[in-house]
Amino acid sequence: MTTDKFIDGGKSELLDAALKDIQEEMTPIGIQVMSLSYVGKPE
Numbered sequence: 338m339t340t341d342k343f344i345d346g347g348k349s350e351l352l353d354a355a356l357k358d359i360q361e362e363m364t365p366i367g368i369q370v371m372s373l374s375y376v377g378k379p380e
Contacts, residue, residue, distance in 0.1 A: 348375050 356373045363370050 349369065352373050354377060359370050359373070
């Protein structure tokens with residue numbers, strides 16, 4: 338993902354993809370990740 342796409346609204350797409358990846362890795366070992374959030378602003 339490019340910086341421009343991230344700044345222009347790609348944050349939710351990035352978070353959704355990251356959440357899915359983390360859930361796939363953590364669920365088999367018993368860790369349930371419910372959500373991710375972005376805190377701060379790009380500099």
